[in-house]
Amino acid sequence: VLHTARPLHTSQQCLAPLPPLxxxxxxxxxxLIPEEFFQFLYPKTGVTGPYxxxxxxxxxxxxxxxYVVNHETVAAACILSVIIYxxxxxxxxxxxxxxKLNEEKVAKALAVKNDAIKELETAIEQEKKEQWRVEGRGYxxxxxxxxxxxxxxxNYRERLLTVYNEVKKRLDYQVAMQxxxxxxxxxxxxxxxxxxxxxxxxxxxxxxxxxxxxxxxxALSKSAQMTV
Amino acid sequence: MNLSFFxxxxxxxxxxxxxxxxxxxxxxxLLPSPNNRWVNNRLSTLQSWLLHLxxxxxxxxxxxxxxxxxxxxxxxMMMLLTINLLGLLPxxxxxxxxxxxNMALAFPLWLATLLTGLRNQPSTSLGHLLPEGTPTPLIPAxxxxxxxxxxxxxxxxxxxxxxxxxxxxxLIQLISTATTALLPMMxxxxxxxxxxxxxLTILEVxxxxxxxxVFVLLLSLYLQENI
Numbered sequence: 001v002l003h004t005a006r007p008l009h010t011s012q013q014c015l016a017p018l019p020p021l022x023x024x025x026x027x028x029x030x031x032l033i034p035e036e037f038f039q040f041l042y043p044k045t046g047v048t049g050p051y052x053x054x055x056x057x058x059x060x061x062x063x064x065x066x067y068v069v070n071h072e073t074v075a076a077a078c079i080l081s082v083i084i085y086x087x088x089x090x091x092x093x094x095x096x097x098x099x100k101l102n103e104e105k106v107a108k109a110l111a112v113k114n115d116a117i118k119e120l121e122t123a124i125e126q127e128k129k130e131q132w133r134v135e136g137r138g139y140x141x142x143x144x145x146x147x148x149x150x151x152x153x154x155n156y157r158e159r160l161l162t163v164y165n166e167v168k169k170r171l172d173y174q175v176a177m178q179x180x181x182x183x184x185x186x187x188x189x190x191x192x193x194x195x196x197x198x199x200x201x202x203x204x205x206x207x208x209x210x211x212x213x214x215x216x217x218x219a220l221s222k223s224a225q226m227t228v
Numbered sequence: 229m230n231l232s233f234f235x236x237x238x239x240x241x242x243x244x245x246x247x248x249x250x251x252x253x254x255x256x257x258l259l260p261s262p263n264n265r266w267v268n269n270r271l272s273t274l275q276s277w278l279l280h281l282x283x284x285x286x287x288x289x290x291x292x293x294x295x296x297x298x299x300x301x302x303x304x305m306m307m308l309l310t311i312n313l314l315g316l317l318p319x320x321x322x323x324x325x326x327x328x329x330n331m332a333l334a335f336p337l338w339l340a341t342l343l344t345g346l347r348n349q350p351s352t353s354l355g356h357l358l359p360e361g362t363p364t365p366l367i368p369a370x371x372x373x374x375x376x377x378x379x380x381x382x383x384x385x386x387x388x389x390x391x392x393x394x395x396x397x398x399l400i401q402l403i404s405t406a407t408t409a410l411l412p413m414m415x416x417x418x419x420x421x422x423x424x425x426x427x428l429t430i431l432e433v434x435x436x437x438x439x440x441x442v443f444v445l446l447l448s449l450y451l452q453e454n455i
Contacts, residue, residue: 003257003261018264018265019265021268021269022266025269069297069353069408071401071404071405071407071408072318072319072404073318073367073404074404074407074408074425075318075400075401075404075429076317076318076319076424076427078400078404078422078425078428078429079316079318079429081282081425081426082429082430082433094274095270097274098270098271098273099270101273101277102267102268102273105266105267116262125295175335193268196355
């Protein structure tokens with residue numbers, strides 16, 4: 001973390017594809033001292049070597065009063081105990097929180113990718129469906145053709161009907177004309193006959209018919225009186 | 229050599245070279261620098277989460293012009309936070325216990341907010357001197373009071389931070405001296421005093437964080453009034 005360590009990085013430059021972050025941080029013992037120190041001292045002094053070194057150093061500093069025990073020591077003990085308590089209690093939670101933040105970041109990007117993939121898959125499905133629909137276009141066109149044929153047929157029949165009606169109307173007219181003509185001739189003839197008959201009745205004949213009628217009437221009245 | 233109680237507040241020198249600048253810049257070395265990875269290690273992730281939280285909190289009440297102050301306020305917050313927290317370790321020098329340093333931070337920033345307000349919207353910032361709805365006879369007195377309160381703000385900002393931290397450090401020193409002095413004579417009382425010291429340390433951790441937050445929050449409030 002100290003920037004002075006940067007010149008010691010002898011591997012690739014920063015713009016190249018970054019090497020992946022290591023899974024875990026460096027191993028430390030007691031939260032402070034790197035494991036490499038213990039491994040460094042192991043060949044010469046074994047397992048207890050570093051601890052002996054530490055104890056010896058501590059006792060040396062205390063006995064020679066290079067480190068003086070005064071009120072600051074008590075204050076140091078307090079603050080260190082607070083710090084260590086805090087780390088022990090909340091350390092795992094904080095680490096989990098940091099991991100969760102990273103997880104969410106990666107998950108968001110993955111979600112974008114997955115959504116895009118899903119959309120493309122749905123698009124492919126729909127495309128396949130359209131292709132299947134294309135196969136049925138023969139039926140579609142047949143049905144359409146049938147429809148049109150029916151429409152044409154119906155239209156033709158309608159027009160046929162109109163033609164028939166028109167022709168019938170004209171023929172009816174002719175028949176009506178003939179009937180009218182005959183009727184008129186009949187009426188005219190009847191009238192002419194009646195007129196002539198009335199004209200042919202001479203006054204002599206009229207008198208004779210009237211006298212005959214009177215005689216008939218008298219005879220009838222006599223018979224009527226007789227029956228009464 | 230014997231330490232008096234105020235030696236912890238004297239600005240450090242090494243062979244005549246003042247180390248105050250070093251003690252101000254050192255906490256920055258402890259924070260991870262932003263690198264060009266998309267997914268970082270835990271420390272960098274936590275730092276960026278904290279910075280995002282602080283900036284969001286500070287910038288929500290401000291309008292667009294106020295967002296220009298984001299870098300200033302967030303970096304001030306991080307500096308005060310790290311300086312205060314590092315000062316709780318033994319044998320460390322806390323620069324924020326120096327009144328000169330806190331006044332040097334508070335005075336120019338407060339003056340900047342005041343001059344921004346007076347320059348861009350003079351009537352509105354002068355209008356803040358009279359709260360709404362005051363009864364008419366009180367108006368002259370209230371204007372004098374509000375002006376005094378306005379002019380005392382930088383002093384209050386600086387002295388608040390200095391006094392809180394100095395008092396805390398001094399108390400820690402005193403109680404730990406009492407604990408050390410009582411240890412050979414009355415060990416039980418010494419243990420009780422040590423417990424008091426433990427409580428005080430926890431309080432001081434909280435105070436360190438709260439004072440940094442309060443400093444920056446008040447500055448952002450003065451900015452809100454004036455921007």
